Amino acid sequence: MDDAHSKRRLRDLIVAAVLTCIAALVPLFVKDVYVQNIMVLTLMYAALSQAWNILGGYCGQISLGHALYFGLGAYTTVLLFTKFGVLPWFGMLGGGLISAVIAMALGYPTFRLRGHYFVIATIVIAEIGFLLFHNWDWAGAALGIDIPVRGDSWAKFQFTRSKLPYYYFALVFCCVAWLVTWWLENSKWGYWWRAVKDNPEAAESLGVVVFNSKMGAAAVSAFLTAIGGAFYAMFVSYIDPESVMTFQFSLLMALPAVLGGIGTLWGPVLGAVILIPLTELTRSFIGGSGRGVDLILYGTVIVVISLARPEGLIGLFAKRRKEVAR
Amino acid sequence: MKIDRRHLLLGGAASAAVLPFAKPARAQAKEVVIGVIYPLSGASAQIGVDAQKAFQTAAELINNKYDFDLPLARDEGLPGLGGAKVRLVFADHQADPQKGRAEAERLITQEKVSAIVGTYQSAVAVTVSQICERYQIPFLSADNSSPSLHRRGLKFYFRAAPHDEMFSQAMFDFFDALKKKGKKIETLALFHEDTIFGTDSSNAQLKLAQERGYKVVADIKYRANSPSLTAEVQQLKAADADVLMPSSYTTDAILLIRTMGELGYKAKNIVAQDAGFSEKALYDAVGDKIPGVISRGSFSLDLAAKRPMVGKINDMYKANSGKDFNDYSSRQFMGLIVMADAINRAKSTDGEKIREALVATDMPGEKTIMPWKQVKFDAEGQNTFADPVLLQYVGGKFVTIFPEQAAVAEAIWPMP
Numbered sequence: 116m117d118d119a120h121s122k123r124r125l126r127d128l129i130v131a132a133v134l135t136c137i138a139a140l141v142p143l144f145v146k147d148v149y150v151q152n153i154m155v156l157t158l159m160y161a162a163l164s165q166a167w168n169i170l171g172g173y174c175g176q177i178s179l180g181h182a183l184y185f186g187l188g189a190y191t192t193v194l195l196f197t198k199f200g201v202l203p204w205f206g207m208l209g210g211g212l213i214s215a216v217i218a219m220a221l222g223y224p225t226f227r228l229r230g231h232y233f234v235i236a237t238i239v240i241a242e243i244g245f246l247l248f249h250n251w252d253w254a255g256a257a258l259g260i261d262i263p264v265r266g267d268s269w270a271k272f273q274f275t276r277s278k279l280p281y282y283y284f285a286l287v288f289c290c291v292a293w294l295v296t297w298w299l300e301n302s303k304w305g306y307w308w309r310a311v312k313d314n315p316e317a318a319e320s321l322g323v324v325v326f327n328s329k330m331g332a333a334a335v336s337a338f339l340t341a342i343g344g345a346f347y348a349m350f351v352s353y354i355d356p357e358s359v360m361t362f363q364f365s366l367l368m369a370l371p372a373v374l375g376g377i378g379t380l381w382g383p384v385l386g387a388v389i390l391i392p393l394t395e396l397t398r399s400f401i402g403g404s405g406r407g408v409d410l411i412l413y414g415t416v417i418v419v420i421s422l423a424r425p426e427g428l429i430g431l432f433a434k435r436r437k438e439v440a441r
Numbered sequence: 442m443k444i445d446r447r448h449l450l451l452g453g454a455a456s457a458a459v460l461p462f463a464k465p466a467r468a469q470a471k472e473v474v475i476g477v478i479y480p481l482s483g484a485s486a487q488i489g490v491d492a493q494k495a496f497q498t499a500a501e502l503i504n505n506k507y508d509f510d511l512p513l514a515r516d517e518g519l520p521g522l523g524g525a526k527v528r529l530v531f532a533d534h535q536a537d538p539q540k541g542r543a544e545a546e547r548l549i550t551q552e553k554v555s556a557i558v559g560t561y562q563s564a565v566a567v568t569v570s571q572i573c574e575r576y577q578i579p580f581l582s583a584d585n586s587s588p589s590l591h592r593r594g595l596k597f598y599f600r601a602a603p604h605d606e607m608f609s610q611a612m613f614d615f616f617d618a619l620k621k622k623g624k625k626i627e628t629l630a631l632f633h634e635d636t637i638f639g640t641d642s643s644n645a646q647l648k649l650a651q652e653r654g655y656k657v658v659a660d661i662k663y664r665a666n667s668p669s670l671t672a673e674v675q676q677l678k679a680a681d682a683d684v685l686m687p688s689s690y691t692t693d694a695i696l697l698i699r700t701m702g703e704l705g706y707k708a709k710n711i712v713a714q715d716a717g718f719s720e721k722a723l724y725d726a727v728g729d730k731i732p733g734v735i736s737r738g739s740f741s742l743d744l745a746a747k748r749p750m751v752g753k754i755n756d757m758y759k760a761n762s763g764k765d766f767n768d769y770s771s772r773q774f775m776g777l778i779v780m781a782d783a784i785n786r787a788k789s790t791d792g793e794k795i796r797e798a799l800v801a802t803d804m805p806g807e808k809t810i811m812p813w814k815q816v817k818f819d820a821e822g823q824n825t826f827a828d829p830v831l832l833q834y835v836g837g838k839f840v841t842i843f844p845e846q847a848a849v850a851e852a853i854w855p856m857p
Binding site: 147148149152153158249250256257258259261263264276293306347350351353355357358395398399402404407409410 | 540547564568576586593640641643
């Protein structure tokens with residue numbers, strides 16, 4: 116490890132700590148629940164995209180089927196809670212573990228596929244998951260599950276009007292996802308993943324166990340994604356397959372990372388901070404016209420960013436372009 | 442200052458983030474704000490756009506003087522609140538329960554709405570009504586038909602229109618009546634899409650068929666927005682039931698009729714659960730293939746013969762939207778009237794007071810544009826007096842054939 120490298124890692128950590136402190140103080144000044152709602156969603160998508168980035172960015176295995184893990188987290192938590200009275204905190208961990216195991220089970224056959232074939236496989240598998248839940252009567256099938264909210268409770272993670280508990284949970288979730296990435300980036304795994312991404316054959320010849328490293332990335336990524344799904348379910352307090360398991364969700368998890376800078380530490384956060392408020396605010400303030408102007412604007416921003424900064428928005432902050440591609 | 446791409450992008454993003462926070466001034470005192478949450482973009486955007494026109498027509502009637510025997514039409518604004526005008530705020534939920542929830546919260550906390558009306562998709566109604574309950578703001582479900590909605594023990598949930606079980610019940614009452622007249626109806630084929638609407642509808646139909654002794658020879662569930670229905674239609678053809686009962690949205694319904702034509706299957710009778718079968722688009726596309734198709738509905742223009750104001754109000758809506766009232770737009774229109782009527786009687790914009798007024802609602806059917814007996818909510822907030830009608834598509838338009846008090850023609854059975 117050269118000096119500059121560890122300096123940069125320390126700088127990243129300090130920046131993250133400062134940003135977290137600022138984020139923790141923001142609700143003291145922003146009391147509007149609508150704006151708080153946007154902040155919760157932004158943090159949640161930043162974390163989800165960070166989780167996606169581990170497999171899709173660092174390891175280079177582009178998955179467009181992460182909605183499966185998101186949905187598994189959501190459904191595990193809600194089913195355990197509504198059917199057996201298990202507190203959502205345990206359901207959340209259970210959902211995470213189930214997702215990690217399933218990610219590895221699915222990885223076993225699919226990691227033999229490369230490039231586009233792998234992407235297609237992830238889409239198809241997520242679609243199968245969606246259809247299973249859509250037709251599973253015990254799990255509410257198409258009707259979904261409505262979580263009855265009866266008063267505020269930390270144990271049940273339910274709050275009638277206040278958004279703050281959700282906000283702070285999302286903040287912690289986002290920090291954890293970031294820290295996990297920060298730590299892994301510099302670990303043996305992180306180097307393996309980048310080697311696998313660049314050239315699997317070369318990596319293999321240098322002693323990287325390509326298959327295992329892909330499996331590891333998939334498990335960590337799925338676990339974190341499922342935690343996000345569990346949080347989303349408790350936050351919205353209603354889930355149905357259409358709202359947690361559709362393809363659209365898989366895209367929404369990948370988009371902030373792609374837009375912000377794929378395979379970078381700050382890309383997903385940056386992407387989410389720009390993308391999520393943009394979608395929410397444009398819908399709320401110009402979507403009411405019914406002319407679709409909000410979506411046109413949203414699409415335009417994505418196109419402009421992709422054209423101006425193909426390597427992601429993170430490029431705006433890099434002093435030297437090289438630093439981005441580290 | 443040198444402006445490069447970096448500054449342009451950052452600046453653009455920053456101003457995009459800041460601008461919308463500038464809140465609209467709401468200084469006008471004499472107005473009552475009602476939130477309207479619909480899908481205004483995405484696959485069902487057209488429904489939302491038509492709904493906007495229906496709500497605007499209702500607001501126009503409430504805010505100005507019209508000589509109709511409809512609550513609030515003869516006054517300017519709400520007399521109970523000193524002539525306050527109704528102002529509508531529209532929000533787009535994009536058929537996403539999470540977005541519906543966020544919009545409801547925004548309308549309540551930022552726009553200070555006194556009540557909310559919505560939402561077309563039942564899944565969105567679930568979350569919007571939850572938020573309304575939390576903030577104690579009355580929610581009127583104008584056109585959601587899922588029966589599970591009013592069975593959740595919510596205090597601020599109201600629905601003036603019928604739900605799917607009531608609709609299906611009307612169909613089976615109609616079958617029973619036909620059987621008494623000596624027509625042969627023994628077997629049914631259910632054909633439904635797999636979202637909340639189709640699932641609820643087919644569950645109700647299965648139950649009713651069992652209770653009343655009809656044999657279900659095919660119960661086919663298909664994926665909504667399916668690219669092909671060939672296999673499904675082959676099953677229907679093989680079953681060849683006396684009545685085919687589809688619960689499908691527009692695109693699927695059109696595909697169903699087209700595929701039936703391609704495979705040479707002519708159903709003996711079709712009795713449809715509304716949705717696609719009340720949309721003009723379907724009849725424009727394949728209407729010639731299905732003369733005599735029957736659909737349930739909650740509205741019928743035939744009512745205009747008995748109640749002239751129905752025709753006149755329909756003309757107002759048509760001038761606005763270019764379409765006649767259909768099953769959805771009529772319910773949306775009535776939804777706002779019922780809500781405004783309650784706010785007027787409550788003489789207040791306080792949620793709890795409006796809720797009490799809604800509970801006390803007792804609007805005779807003649808004072809609506811619907812074929813209902815009256816508007817009166819039960820303990821769960823459901824109007825149990827909202828009689829559905831069955832309409833038959835004959836000679837390029839719909840005629841009411843059931844129930845008898847609303848019928849203007851005999852049903853043509855079997856369909857030609």
